[in-house]
Structure formats: structure tokens, C-alpha cells
Amino acid sequence: MGEERRVGAGDEPLSRTANPTKRADARRNEKALLDAAASVFVTDGVDAPVRRIAAEAGVGMGTIYRHFPTRADLVVAVYRHQVDACAEAGPALLATAASPFVAMTRWVNLFADFLVTKHGLAAAMRDDHDGFTALHALFLDRLVPVLADILAAARDAGEVKADLTAYQLLRAIGDVCAGAERVDPAYDARLTVQLLLDGCRQR
Amino acid sequence: MGEERRVGAGDEPLSRTANPTKRADARRNEKALLDAAASVFVTDGVDAPVRRIAAEAGVGMGTIYRHFPTRADLVVAVYRHQVDACAEAGPALLATAASPFVAMTRWVNLFADFLVTKHGLAAAMRDDHDGFTALHALFLDRLVPVLADILAAARDAGEVKADLTAYQLLRAIGDVCAGAERVDPAYDARLTVQLLLDGCRQR
Amino acid sequence: MGEERRVGAGDEPLSRTANPTKRADARRNEKALLDAAASVFVTDGVDAPVRRIAAEAGVGMGTIYRHFPTRADLVVAVYRHQVDACAEAGPALLATAASPFVAMTRWVNLFADFLVTKHGLAAAMRDDHDGFTALHALFLDRLVPVLADILAAARDAGEVKADLTAYQLLRAIGDVCAGAERVDPAYDARLTVQLLLDGCRQR
Amino acid sequence: MGEERRVGAGDEPLSRTANPTKRADARRNEKALLDAAASVFVTDGVDAPVRRIAAEAGVGMGTIYRHFPTRADLVVAVYRHQVDACAEAGPALLATAASPFVAMTRWVNLFADFLVTKHGLAAAMRDDHDGFTALHALFLDRLVPVLADILAAARDAGEVKADLTAYQLLRAIGDVCAGAERVDPAYDARLTVQLLLDGCRQR
DNA sequence: TATGAATGAGGATTCATTCAT
DNA sequence: AATGAATGAATCCTCATTCAT
Numbered sequence A, B, C, D: 001m002g003e004e005r006r007v008g009a010g011d012e013p014l015s016r017t018a019n020p021t022k023r024a025d026a027r028r029n030e031k032a033l034l035d036a037a038a039s040v041f042v043t044d045g046v047d048a049p050v051r052r053i054a055a056e057a058g059v060g061m062g063t064i065y066r067h068f069p070t071r072a073d074l075v076v077a078v079y080r081h082q083v084d085a086c087a088e089a090g091p092a093l094l095a096t097a098a099s100p101f102v103a104m105t106r107w108v109n110l111f112a113d114f115l116v117t118k119h120g121l122a123a124a125m126r127d128d129h130d131g132f133t134a135l136h137a138l139f140l141d142r143l144v145p146v147l148a149d150i151l152a153a154a155r156d157a158g159e160v161k162a163d164l165t166a167y168q169l170l171r172a173i174g175d176v177c178a179g180a181e182r183v184d185p186a187y188d189a190r191l192t193v194q195l196l197l198d199g200c201r202q203r
Numbered sequence E: 001t002a003t004g005a006a007t008g009a010g011g012a013t014t015c016a017t018t019c020a021t
Numbered sequence F: 001a002a003t004g005a006a007t008g009a010a011t012c013c014t015c016a017t018t019c020a021t
Helices: A009-018 A020-044 A052-055 A059-065 A072-096 A100-117 A121-127 A131-158 A166-178 A189-200 B013-018 B023-044 B050-057 B061-067 B071-094 B099-115 B121-127 B131-155 B164-177 B189-200 C007-020 C018-046 C050-057 C061-067 C072-095 C100-117 C121-127 C132-156 C166-179 C189-200 D013-018 D022-044 D049-058 D061-067 D071-096 D101-115 D120-125 D134-155 D166-179 D190-200
Strands: none
Touching: A020 A052, A020 A072, A020 B131, A052 A059, A072 A121, A072 A131, A100 A121, A100 A166, A100 A189, A100 B050, A100 D101, A121 A131, A121 A166, A121 C121, A131 A166, A131 B131, A131 C166, A166 A189, A166 B164, A166 B189, A189 B164, A189 B189, B023 B061, B023 B071, B023 B189, B050 B061, B061 B164, B071 B099, B071 B121, B071 B131, B071 D061, B099 B121, B099 B164, B099 B189, B099 C061, B121 B131, B131 B164, B131 C018, B164 B189, B189 D190, C018 C061, C018 C072, C018 D120, C050 C061, C050 D071, C072 C100, C072 C121, C072 C132, C100 C121, C100 C132, C100 C189, C121 C166, C132 C166, C166 C189, C166 D190, C189 D166, D022 D049, D022 D061, D022 D071, D049 D061, D071 D120, D101 D120, D101 D134, D101 D166, D101 D190, D120 D134, D120 D166, D134 D166
16 A cells, blocks of 8 residues: 555665655655654544644645555554554563463453554544555454464463454454443443453363 | 324324324334434444435435434434333343343343344444434433343342443443444354353353 | 505405404414514514524414515514504604604604614615515605605705705615614614704704 | 735745745635625625635635635625725825814715725625624724724814714714615715714714 | 425535645 | 645535425
């Protein structure tokens, strides 16, 4: 979707040399845009007016369209870092936790924290009808494999039900957190997540 | 603008003679409107354009505004019957089931069935930002007490965790089903509901 | 404009005999309508929604259209009595006042009082673009001759400028009062009327 | 969104070079909008449909909202020049006229000419219920002080009644002219203005 | 005759998207 | 490349007027 190349770290200097000055501006703008969008998504939702995001970033609207031709492109870019961080935490948790189920509990709570604290994320994935594929794909590509590994370990240890798939669980957590964005002191999404985790156990 | 009376056939023959015909059209239209809105809500969401609902019902737009001055009025009217039916099923289940937890399982599945099959309902409650209060109130008024009774019985029987509230559970189920509306063969909302129910058990 | 006949007083009993009962209902409605319209015109202006007038009168909207096919018909009917009363006061004032100019002053103030106290009247005449002719004609037919008589007497007595016409003065007073309907403690329409009267004097 | 600067031709050549073209379109549009609105206000009143003004100006509707977010903004902008010109004429008249009353007569006639020839202005001030404050304030801010000075001079010279305020007179003239917009060969608003001026004299 | 339900044109406003500068 | 002005489709809502009952 028109994102910059997923290059290895080493070739950066060359590409910068090839186009040294212009790229700096463009990068600054892209960064400003991502920050602005992240901020606006939280307060106004992923369907916030383009103009507001542009204003927040201090750039013209055309600049948004240049960097992110579709809204989905912007949405995905905004959340990619957070998704990456979440994905990368999985193996470490699995390696250090007392048991696979403990690792799973921790990772799921980490994921839920992402969704709830950086809220907008879960709702974005759920509501982003047009860019659904892109955002959904991001989640699936990055997170399902991570959770699948943890789940496989837990299943091998006999800690969770055998028929539980990573996608099923990931999706369940996502929906729960997506629905929890309206502030409501009487409702605690994290408690629901605990219930779900308890429900996953093999007895 | 309320519901028409669900009267037995035999009563009020005189008043019908006095004012026999006029209301028939209005009733037909209100019914058509409710059906049309229910249908459009499923495909286009509760924020669907008024014009589309009117067209679907085969009436003018003004007719919608006459019968349902605000969108919330229409949304609530559309879902009231279904909510009522669900509420009324609660006591019967509690009376006949083998145990309170069995009754709870059945009622929660009934509720989830409503949400999933008559979909739009759960999303409506979640998305209806403006009419949120009205729709939310409908759910709370009708369903929370029903589930609270069941839950109290289950708790008294030691079948469920002590700190679980009816609102918490109702909301969890609602969010899960609301997120499950996009068709996805790899995801089964009912399985998530089962996980939740399992997680509610006292062990 | 569909008004009832401009008949002499004597034939009323006959017409009532010809259509005794139905007419009673119709008259009641017409009276209610006139009262309601007068009241609504004051608060909401002559362009008030038909529905509001009907509601105020406690009749259906169709009834308004039956009695007063156009808005102008209703507006004229509402103000006819007041205009008549004003017209009828003219000769008496002229006969009893100390001088024609005194009579003119009194009558003009009477007219201004009508316009200001029963406000809506002046604005109605001014704003009623469509029914302009009808309402204007009402004023011209009834009031211009009355003021013309007074003015002629004053002119004959050498009290007012020779080139002043009844229509010119009537219109001036009307516009002044029409513009004065917005409440404004810093502005006194009656003072303006006095200035105008002073300005009419022959010196 | 303010007025463009009425700059002398020679200044800011550098900045124009730096950003030479872009603003030209916007200015052209703003000018076209003001001209179109002035024209449409005359024929259709200040409540004319936005679409009609846009069409008259040859721009999209959104362009009106960009330049003049509220109708009041547009109305005020349309009439500001004329009001300014009128205000600026006051001191000169007072300085050159044979007497303060002569100056007052001339200024009032100038004001009335504005109102009548550029008609719509008076009716705008009168009818613009929402933007009433803005337009009213424009008149009060600019014109009341000007007339107040003239009036004070005339009062000091013993030429006008002592209790006459600038606002009272301005408003009277305004209402007279506002009411005179319908073409009517039998009515001469300027004659009414003369009557008013005559009525202001101290005798 | 009276009612008031239904219609639908009319007008305001927002905002995604394009494109001249 | 960046800007932000312009466009106009989409949607909401009101209310005059008609007409079935």
C-alpha cells in the first residue's frame, strides 16, 4: 500500500545518499503525520476528518494523501509499531515464564493492554471496513504466529483445551477490548479477559 | 408514537366502529418502517441514511420522522421486541433447568443467538453513540435484572465466581457478539461465549 | 381569495337558516382558527408553521386550508377586525377633537398603538410577500380613506403641509412600527411617530 | 477570513514573489462571493439560499463556508464597505456645511441613499435575526458615533430637539428605508425622511 | 367536513478528494 | 513536494400541501 520499503538496516545510508535532502523533509512529515493520526484516532476515532489530522500534524491535506493514499494505509502505519512491539514480546515471555500458560496469560494481558490503553486500535481494526483487510492482515501476520507458538506450548503441556486456535483467542480478546472503549466504571474489560483465560484451561 | 396495543381480537368493537379505518395506514407504515429499519441496520448499520430506510420501507422520509422523531427512537423500537422476548425467557429457564448454571448457560446462549442471528443488535448497542443512552437503558432495564436473578441463583449454588456481576457478564457477551458480525469462517463467537461461561465457574 | 361575501348586515339570518347546523361547527372552527393564528402570529410571526396554528386552534391542518386557502387569506382575516376598529374611530375623532391636527395626532397614535401592541400586524403587512396585495388592499381600502378625510380637514385648516398624502403618511407610520418590533429599550417607536407628526406641520 | 489588505501597490514585493500566485484565486473568489451575495441579497433577501449565492458567484457551496463560516459573516462583509464609506463622510460634512443641521440633513440623506439604493442593506439589518448582533454592531460601532457628533453640534447650535439621540434617529431612518424597499410609485421614502428631519428641529 | 398521515421538495452543512499554484 | 482552496456529493431535517379515511 505504498509504504516505504521493508529494507534491511544496512542499505539506509545509500538510499539517503541518493536522495539526501528531500527525504529528510518527507520523513519529518511522515513522522508528524503518524504522531498526529495516533493522537487524533484516540480522541476522534479512526474515521476522524482528514483535515483534523492534517491540522494536528501541521501539514496540508495533500501531504496526507501523498504519504498515505488511503485511510487504511495511514491506520496500518499508525499501529504497526505497537503491533510489532507486541509480537516481539511473545518469544521472550515464553522463554522466561514458569509455564506456557503463564506466558500466555502475560502475553494476552500485554496485548489487551495495548488494545485498551492505546485504544482506538481495537476499534480501528473492527470498524475499519474499507481498510479492514490491511489492518486485519497486519494483526494476523504479526500476532497470530506469536500466539500460536505460545498456545502450542501450552497445549503440549496440557494446560489449555486442545481445540483452541490462536486466531480464535486473538479475535476474542480483540473484540472484548474493542467493545470496552466507552468508559464505564461498572465494566472492566480486563476482568472479562481473565474469565476468557480461565475458560481456556484444560481441566 | 408508542407501540400499538397487542389487543385480543374481540375487544373494543365499538371504538373501532367509531374510528375504524384511519389508523390502519399508520400502523402498516410503522410496521413497514420497523421491518425496513431492522433490515437496513443489519446491512448498513444503525447510522444508515434515513433516506435509505424510507426507501426500503416504501414511505417518504417525513414518515420516519413522524413515527420516530429521533434515530434513537427508531433503534429502540426496532430492537424492543427481541429484547423483550429474551428477557421473558429468563425466569422460565431458571425454573426448569437442572441447575442455575445450566439455566445461565442456556440464557446466555439464547442472548448470544439473538445478538448474532438478529445481528445489528449488538453493534447497534455498541455504535449508537447518540441514542446510546436509550438503547443501553433498554438493555439494562430489561436484561440485567433477568440475568441478575439467574446469576444470584448460580452464586447461591456455588456454581459461579462470587464477584461476577450481571452487567459485567452481559456486557462481555454483548461485546463478543458485536465484534463477531463480520462473517469469518475461522472465528466462532459461540465458542468464545463457551470459554467465557467456563471461565465464570467457581472451582 | 375565497372569503365569505362582503354582504350587507341584513341578509345574515337568511343564510343561517339555509344551512343551520353545519355552519355552527364551521364558525366555531373559524373563530378558533382566527384566535389561534392571532396568538401565534404574535409569538412566531406571520410565517409560523401551519401545523402550529392548527395545533393551537385544536383543529386539523386540513381545516385551515378549507377555511383559508392561502396564508394571505388567514392573515387578512386575522387583522380585519382590528383594522376595522381603527377605521371606525376616525370620523369620531375628527368630529370631537379640538382641531383636525389634534384628531390626526390621535388617530395616528391609535393606529400606531394597534401596530405596536398587536404587533405582527405591521410586520405582516410588510413581510407577507405573497399575500401582500390582499393585506395591503385591506389597509388601503379601509384606512387610507379615513386618514385622507382627517388629512384634508387639517390641510384645509392650514395645519399640515399641502403635499402630504394619506397613503404616504400611513405607510410611513406603518414602516416605523414594523421596524420597531424587536424589543429595544434604547429605541422608542412612538417618539419617532411624534417626530413624524411634528414634521407634517405647516409652518 | 478577514478582508484582504488594502495595501499600496509598492509594498511587500518580496513576499509577493515568494508566494505570488496562490492567494489570487482565493481573492478572486472572495470578491466574486461578495458581489454575488450583494446582488442576491437585493433580489432574494439576506436569507437567500446558500446554493443560489454560490451559483451566482460561480463557485461551489463549500467555498462560501470557507470564506464566511456563518451567514452573518457574509452579510457583514457584504455591507462593511458601504457602511464605512458612510461613516467616513460624516466629519467632512460637519466641517464644510453651513450649519450642523445642514450637515445632519446631508448625512441622513446620504445614509438613506445608501439604504435605499443599495437596498437589502436596511432589510438585512432588520431581518438578519441570527446575525443580527453582528450586523447591528457594525452599524452601531461605525455610524452611531458619527451621527452622535453631528447631532451634538446641532444640539449645541440649538437647531434640534434636546432629547434626540443618535441611535433613535439612526434607527428611525433605518426602519423607514427598510420598509421602503418594495417599489411603490405612490410612496417616497425620502419624503418621509424629510418629514422626520423637519420633526427633529427645535422650534 | 374534519382529520392528520404521508409526501417530497428545499435548504443547510460537512468532508473526502482533487488540483492549481 | 507541499499547500490548502475548491468542489460537490451525501446527508440531515423541516414544513407546505395533498388526500385517503
